[in-house]
Amino acid sequence: MKKKVSIIGSGFSSLSASCYLAQAGYEVEIFEKNSTIGGRARQLKKDGFTFDIGPTWYWMPDVFERFFADFNTTPKEFYELIKLSPAYKVYFSKEESITIGDTLEKIYAAFEEIEEGSSKKLKKFIDKAKDNYDIAIKDLVYRPGVSPLELITPKTATKLNQFFSTIAKEVRKEFKNEKLIQVLEFPVLFLGAKPSDTPAFYSFMNFADFGLGTWHPKGGMYQVILGLEKLATSLGVKIRLNASAEKILVNDKEEATGIISEGKEYPADVVLSGADYHHTETLLDQKYRQYSEQYWDNKTFAPSSLLFYVAFDKKIKNVEHHTLFFDVDFKAHAKAIYDTAEWPEEPLFYASFPSKTDHNIAPEGKEAAIFLIPLAPGLKDEQSLRERYFEKIITRFEKITDQNISNYVIFKESFCVNDFVKEYNSYKGNAYGLANTLLQTAFLRPKLKSKKVKSLYFTGQLTVPGPGVPPALISGKLVAELIKKHNH
Structure with a gap:
C-alpha cells in the first residue's frame, strides 16, 4: 500500500513538496481553500488585463533550474523566461535616478556615475556576495534547520563574523553615498527585516540581484505555478479546490491521521501544511500546538503590503518594467514598519x-500596473485609508515621471492586510512570512517537523529557509526529505 500524504494549501512550497513526495512513491492529495491554486501567487484577469496578485520578481533562476532538474526536466519545458533589460530603475527624485542594467558592467558604470570610485568598491562587495551566494544557495539553504551544527561547515567557519555584523554596517563601510546605500540595501527588504537587523551574510541577495539578474516568465509569475501544477499532476498528485482544511486529526498515539475538509474526513499517513504556520496550529487541539500566541506575538514578521492592480487606458512613460520610488525618507518608512x-x-x-x-498582459495601447507599499503587519485596514494612499503615491508618481495618469484609470483593485487574512489565513495579514533576522535564521525558525505530533509537517515562508519564491521551492524539497526519512 502506498503511504498517503494530505497537503494543506497549494502555494510554491506545497506544490514543490507534492512533486518530491509523488516522485518518491507517496499518494499525494492537495487541499486548497481558494478556487484557484498558487496560494499567494494567484492571478487577476479582467477585461483583457492580467495581474500577478502575489510575487512579481523572478530572481535566482538557478534555484528553479535545480528544482526542475530533480525531475529530469527544465523550466523552459513549462514556461518561457525573458531576462529584463534593464532589470529595474530607482527614482530618488524627479532629477535623480539609477538604472540597474542587465550586466555587472552596466551596473558598475551606473554606480560610477553617481559616485566616482564606487565601481571598484562595488566589484569587491559583489565578489564577497557571490562567495556567500555559493555557500548559502548551493549548500546551506538545502539543510533542514534541525540543528545549529548545519550552519558550521569549513566554508562558513570563515564567515562567522558576517552573522554578527549587519548588511547596513557592511554596506556603509564601503559606500558613503546615501543613494547607492539604498540600492544595496533594497534586496534585503525581500527578506523582511531592516538592513540594520539583517546579518551581513545575507549580502548574497545582492549577488542574486546584480549578478544573476531579474527575469520575467512570459504570461506572468503564475505561469510558474501552472508549470508546477503540470509537473505535479503528471507525477500523480491530486488537487482539490474550494477545499478548506478545518481540522487536523490526531489519534491517541499523538500521530496525525488525516484532516477534515468541508465537513468530511480524509484519512492520511502524513499531514503536511503549506498554509500559514500559526493558522495551521489552530487546526489542532491546544495540547498539540508547539508555539503559544505569545511566541508568535514576539516574532519579527516580514511586512504586509498595500497593493493596487490598475488598468490604464494609455501607455506609461519614463518607467521600466520594475520601478522603485525612493524619493522619501527610507529610515522613516522602515521605522513605521x-x-x-x-x-x-x-x-x-x-x-x-x-x-x-x-x-499579452494588456490590450494594445494600454498598460497593466501593480503598485506596492510595504506596511507593518496587523495594521487597521480600511477602504478610506487605501484610497488615501493611492492618491499619495499617484501624485508623487505623476510629479516624478512627469505625466498625468490618474485620469486614465480604467479600473483598479486593491489588496491589503484584511485580504491577506481572509484569503490566506495569514498571521496579522503579513505578506512575506517571518523576517530573516539573526535570531530567526535557520534552526531558530519554526520547525518543519512538529515536535508534538508525529507525522505532522510544515513548509513555506514561516519555516526554513525563509521568505521568497526560491526559498519556498527549497522548503518543499527539505520537508519532503524529512518525510521520506521518518515515514518510509
Whole structure:
C-alpha cells in the first residue's frame, strides 16, 4: 500500500513538496481553500488585463533550474523566461535616478556615475556576495534547520563574523553615498527585516540581484505555478479546490491521521501544511500546538503590503518594467514598519508594468500596473485609508515621471492586510512570512517537523529557509526529505 500524504494549501512550497513526495512513491492529495491554486501567487484577469496578485520578481533562476532538474526536466519545458533589460530603475527624485542594467558592467558604470570610485568598491562587495551566494544557495539553504551544527561547515567557519555584523554596517563601510546605500540595501527588504537587523551574510541577495539578474516568465509569475501544477499532476498528485482544511486529526498515539475538509474526513499517513504556520496550529487541539500566541506575538514578521492592480487606458512613460520610488525618507518608512507599526507618513513604493515586457498582459495601447507599499503587519485596514494612499503615491508618481495618469484609470483593485487574512489565513495579514533576522535564521525558525505530533509537517515562508519564491521551492524539497526519512 502506498503511504498517503494530505497537503494543506497549494502555494510554491506545497506544490514543490507534492512533486518530491509523488516522485518518491507517496499518494499525494492537495487541499486548497481558494478556487484557484498558487496560494499567494494567484492571478487577476479582467477585461483583457492580467495581474500577478502575489510575487512579481523572478530572481535566482538557478534555484528553479535545480528544482526542475530533480525531475529530469527544465523550466523552459513549462514556461518561457525573458531576462529584463534593464532589470529595474530607482527614482530618488524627479532629477535623480539609477538604472540597474542587465550586466555587472552596466551596473558598475551606473554606480560610477553617481559616485566616482564606487565601481571598484562595488566589484569587491559583489565578489564577497557571490562567495556567500555559493555557500548559502548551493549548500546551506538545502539543510533542514534541525540543528545549529548545519550552519558550521569549513566554508562558513570563515564567515562567522558576517552573522554578527549587519548588511547596513557592511554596506556603509564601503559606500558613503546615501543613494547607492539604498540600492544595496533594497534586496534585503525581500527578506523582511531592516538592513540594520539583517546579518551581513545575507549580502548574497545582492549577488542574486546584480549578478544573476531579474527575469520575467512570459504570461506572468503564475505561469510558474501552472508549470508546477503540470509537473505535479503528471507525477500523480491530486488537487482539490474550494477545499478548506478545518481540522487536523490526531489519534491517541499523538500521530496525525488525516484532516477534515468541508465537513468530511480524509484519512492520511502524513499531514503536511503549506498554509500559514500559526493558522495551521489552530487546526489542532491546544495540547498539540508547539508555539503559544505569545511566541508568535514576539516574532519579527516580514511586512504586509498595500497593493493596487490598475488598468490604464494609455501607455506609461519614463518607467521600466520594475520601478522603485525612493524619493522619501527610507529610515522613516522602515521605522513605521518595524518599530512603531503604524501607517507611514510618506511611503516608499514599488511599481511594476509587466505589459512593458509582455504584450499579452494588456490590450494594445494600454498598460497593466501593480503598485506596492510595504506596511507593518496587523495594521487597521480600511477602504478610506487605501484610497488615501493611492492618491499619495499617484501624485508623487505623476510629479516624478512627469505625466498625468490618474485620469486614465480604467479600473483598479486593491489588496491589503484584511485580504491577506481572509484569503490566506495569514498571521496579522503579513505578506512575506517571518523576517530573516539573526535570531530567526535557520534552526531558530519554526520547525518543519512538529515536535508534538508525529507525522505532522510544515513548509513555506514561516519555516526554513525563509521568505521568497526560491526559498519556498527549497522548503518543499527539505520537508519532503524529512518525510521520506521518518515515514518510509
